[in-house]
Amino acid sequence: MKLTYNIQGGDFTHAGHPSSEVKKVLKQLGIEGKTIKNIVIALYEAEVNVVAHAWKGVVDVEIDENKITVLVNDEGPGIPDIDLAMQAGYSTASDKVREMGFGAGMGLPNIKKNTDELLIETEIGKGTKVKMVNYFS
Amino acid sequence: MKVSELVEKLGLTVYSGRKGLDREITGGYVSDLLSDVMGNAREGEVWITLQVHQNVMAIASLKDLVAVVLVNNLEPPESTVRHSNEENIPLLGANFSTFEIAGKIYQILNP
Ligand SMILES: Nc1ncnc2c1ncn2[C@@H]1O[C@H](COP(=O)(O)OP(=O)(O)OP(=O)(O)O)[C@@H](O)[C@H]1O
Ligand SMILES: [Mg+2]
Numbered sequence: 001m002k003l004t005y006n007i008q009g010g011d012f013t014h015a016g017h018p019s020s021e022v023k024k025v026l027k028q029l030g031i032e033g034k035t036i037k038n039i040v041i042a043l044y045e046a047e048v049n050v051v052a053h054a055w056k057g058v059v060d061v062e063i064d065e066n067k068i069t070v071l072v073n074d075e076g077p078g079i080p081d082i083d084l085a086m087q088a089g090y091s092t093a094s095d096k097v098r099e100m101g102f103g104a105g106m107g108l109p110n111i112k113k114n115t116d117e118l119l120i121e122t123e124i125g126k127g128t129k130v131k132m133v134n135y136f137s
Numbered sequence: 138m139k140v141s142e143l144v145e146k147l148g149l150t151v152y153s154g155r156k157g158l159d160r161e162i163t164g165g166y167v168s169d170l171l172s173d174v175m176g177n178a179r180e181g182e183v184w185i186t187l188q189v190h191q192n193v194m195a196i197a198s199l200k201d202l203v204a205v206v207l208v209n210n211l212e213p214p215e216s217t218v219r220h221s222n223e224e225n226i227p228l229l230g231a232n233f234s235t236f237e238i239a240g241k242i243y244q245i246l247n248p
Pocket of ligand 2 (some may be wrong): 045048049103106107108
């Protein structure tokens with residue numbers, strides 16, 4: 001099964017829509033609760049990173065027999081130092097974003113913790129590709 | 138303990154999401170950092186916060202939280218109220234600081 005969603009940079013009102021849709025589909029498929037929770041956390045954080053830090057993006061979800069693969073590809077500034085960005089507490093979020101309670105620098109660590117496989121590719125000035133895989137038990 | 142019982146005991150304001158008042162509370166989480174709640178709050182908990190924008194309801198729904206409690210008499214904007222009603226997750230208001238309301242709810246849930 002394949003699902004696709006668009007994300008607009010700066011549009012916090014619709015943040016969480018893809019996560020919510022994917023959660024519904026996984027529930028319908030009878031996927032284990034713990035696995036759904038992990039995927040929802042990781043996808044939400046990846047989504048919000050596009051909204052908060054990039055210009056626009058696309059979420060591509062592929063659900064197979066034994067795993068779910070989520071690709072979040074954005075057009076944006078890219079991440080200059082991925083190791084630094086992965087550190088808990090590191091954030092370049094704007095004041096406006098921080099006022100809303102985002103920008104704690106916990107999103108990427110949350111993604112790492114809640115996925116079985118994580119691959120981040122980025123190009124400065126072009127964008128970032130986040131690939132996340134979770135296996136069903 | 139049901140959300141409605143907590144509302145009654147503490148005299149909380151119910152702004153919206155009344156259809157969720159019957160749900161059972163398993164615990165609570167206090168945070169104003171959304172990624173912290175995303176990563177660490179657990180299903181069935183009430184979330185105590187000073188954040189009033191609608192992303193709070195999106196997170197409460199994604200995390201299967203049973204209610205959101207706004208501290209210091211903060212009032213939610215219309216968009217948050219709407220979202221709370223759509224998700225059937227009660228949005229509550231407390232005339233207490235975060236410290237006070239967390240202490241009171243903790244005591245009620247752990248008698
Ligand atoms: N898609 C992206 N495009 C550009 N920069 C990004 C992207 N995702 C993350 N970053 C960079 O990595 C940093 C850390 O990301 P992370 O998600 O951990 O924290 P945050 O988004 O700043 O805050 P939080 O996720 O806690 O709300 C960001 O502040 C930003 O500098
Ligand atoms: Mg983030």
